[in-house]
Amino acid sequence: MKEKIILAYSGGLDTTAIIPWLKENYDYEVICCCVDVGQGNELDGLEERAKLSGASKLYIEHVTDEFVDDFVMPCVQASAVYENKYLLGTSMARPVIAKKLVDIARAEGASAVCHGATGKGNDQVRFELTIKALAPDLRIIAPWRCLDTWNMQSREDEIEYCKAHGIDLPFDASHSYSRDRNLWHISHEGLELENPANAPDYNHLLVLSVSPEKAPDEGEVISLSFEKGVPVSINGKAMKASDIITELNVLGGKNGIGIVDIVENRVVGMKSRGVYETPGGTILMEAHNQLEELILDRDTLAYKKLVANKFADLVYEGKWYTPLRKALQAFIESTQEFVTGEVMVKLYKGNIIKQGSISPYSLYNESIASFTTGELYNHHDAEGFINLFGLPLKVRAMMMAEKEK
Known part of the structure; x- marks a missing residue:
C-alpha cells in the first residue's frame, strides 16, 4: 500500500505540475487539499483538474469564517501592520491553511505534506513552521527546493512537463502577475513591479479596487460599530465579521481605498516589491484605531503600539503557533475589553476621513x-507639574552653566 501525501493545492500551474512530479519521484498517493479562505471563483473546476492530473482525491475545506474570526480579528484587535504598511493578508492565511493540511493528513493517515512555495519566499517558512508546531512527525516536501529532481524553472517548463505526462490543461505560457487572494486582500508581484523604479500599471493590475483618480467625485460616509474590538455592524446593520469585510471590500474598492505599494523585507533576507489591495481591511483597521484613540489610556495605547509591531512580525514570520504570539494576544484581548462604540468615516478618492x-x-x-x-x-x-516634570532639565542646565565658569 502506497504512502499518502497531502498537497496544498490551488489549482494553478505550479501545484498541478507537482502532482505527477510527486508520483514519479516519490511514488506517493497524492491527495490534494484546497483551503477556501475567500478566494472566490479560483475554486471553480478544481476537482476535475486535480483528478485529471493524477490525484486520488481532492478536499475543499471552506474555512473563511474560521480564518476571519480566529486569525484576522486578532490582528485587527492588535492593530498589527508589518513595516507600517502591509496588513498581513497572505501572512494571516498561511497558518489556517497549514492547520487544515495537518488535519487532512491525520484523517487520511498520510506521512507527508507538500507545498508549492518557492525557496525565495516567505510562504515556505509560514507553512513549515505551522506544520512543525502541530505535527512534528510529518515529512515536508517542497519541490522548488529539490534541485536534483525539480528541473522546471518556468511556466513553459511546467506546461511541457504536464503534456509529457498526458495532462492537457487550459494554461498558457503568457506572463502575468504572481497573485495571492483571500477575503482580506489580494497581492501582486512580478512584471513591472520587479523594478522599484517603475510605476505600477494600475490599469492592468488592480482587481478589487479602482485607482483614486477613477473613484467617484463624491465621498461616501459609512458607520462601523465594534464590540470589544470586533466589528459587529455596518451602517446599523448587524453582520458577522466576514460579511462586514465583504461589504467593506466593495465600498472601499470603488473609492480607491487600501492600495499599498511597498518594498518589504522578507523573512529569508531579501527585499521584494509588491502591491497589495486591502480595501475593506484598511477601513476596518482605521476605524478600530480611531475608536481606540477615544478609549485607551495613554500608557496602554503607547505600549500596545510596541506589542502591535512585535505581533505583526510574528505573524509575518509564520510564528502563529508560538507561546509568544499566544501571550501577546492575551494582552491584546485585555486591552479590548472596553473597545466598544461606533465610528463614522468618509471614503473619498483613496482617503479615509474622520466623521466622528x-x-x-x-x-x-x-x-x-x-x-x-x-x-x-x-x-x-x-x-x-511643569516644575517637577522639567526638574531634570533644569538641574542639568545649572550643572553645565557651573562647568562653563
Whole structure:
C-alpha cells in the first residue's frame, strides 16, 4: 500500500505540475487539499483538474469564517501592520491553511505534506513552521527546493512537463502577475513591479479596487460599530465579521481605498516589491484605531503600539503557533475589553476621513479638554507639574552653566 501525501493545492500551474512530479519521484498517493479562505471563483473546476492530473482525491475545506474570526480579528484587535504598511493578508492565511493540511493528513493517515512555495519566499517558512508546531512527525516536501529532481524553472517548463505526462490543461505560457487572494486582500508581484523604479500599471493590475483618480467625485460616509474590538455592524446593520469585510471590500474598492505599494523585507533576507489591495481591511483597521484613540489610556495605547509591531512580525514570520504570539494576544484581548462604540468615516478618492466616533467608554471629557476652565481642571495646577516634570532639565542646565565658569 502506497504512502499518502497531502498537497496544498490551488489549482494553478505550479501545484498541478507537482502532482505527477510527486508520483514519479516519490511514488506517493497524492491527495490534494484546497483551503477556501475567500478566494472566490479560483475554486471553480478544481476537482476535475486535480483528478485529471493524477490525484486520488481532492478536499475543499471552506474555512473563511474560521480564518476571519480566529486569525484576522486578532490582528485587527492588535492593530498589527508589518513595516507600517502591509496588513498581513497572505501572512494571516498561511497558518489556517497549514492547520487544515495537518488535519487532512491525520484523517487520511498520510506521512507527508507538500507545498508549492518557492525557496525565495516567505510562504515556505509560514507553512513549515505551522506544520512543525502541530505535527512534528510529518515529512515536508517542497519541490522548488529539490534541485536534483525539480528541473522546471518556468511556466513553459511546467506546461511541457504536464503534456509529457498526458495532462492537457487550459494554461498558457503568457506572463502575468504572481497573485495571492483571500477575503482580506489580494497581492501582486512580478512584471513591472520587479523594478522599484517603475510605476505600477494600475490599469492592468488592480482587481478589487479602482485607482483614486477613477473613484467617484463624491465621498461616501459609512458607520462601523465594534464590540470589544470586533466589528459587529455596518451602517446599523448587524453582520458577522466576514460579511462586514465583504461589504467593506466593495465600498472601499470603488473609492480607491487600501492600495499599498511597498518594498518589504522578507523573512529569508531579501527585499521584494509588491502591491497589495486591502480595501475593506484598511477601513476596518482605521476605524478600530480611531475608536481606540477615544478609549485607551495613554500608557496602554503607547505600549500596545510596541506589542502591535512585535505581533505583526510574528505573524509575518509564520510564528502563529508560538507561546509568544499566544501571550501577546492575551494582552491584546485585555486591552479590548472596553473597545466598544461606533465610528463614522468618509471614503473619498483613496482617503479615509474622520466623521466622528462615540463610545460609552470614551475617556474624552469635554469639560476637561475645553479651552474654557472646567471644574476638573485648574490651570494653576499646571505650574507645579511643569516644575517637577522639567526638574531634570533644569538641574542639568545649572550643572553645565557651573562647568562653563
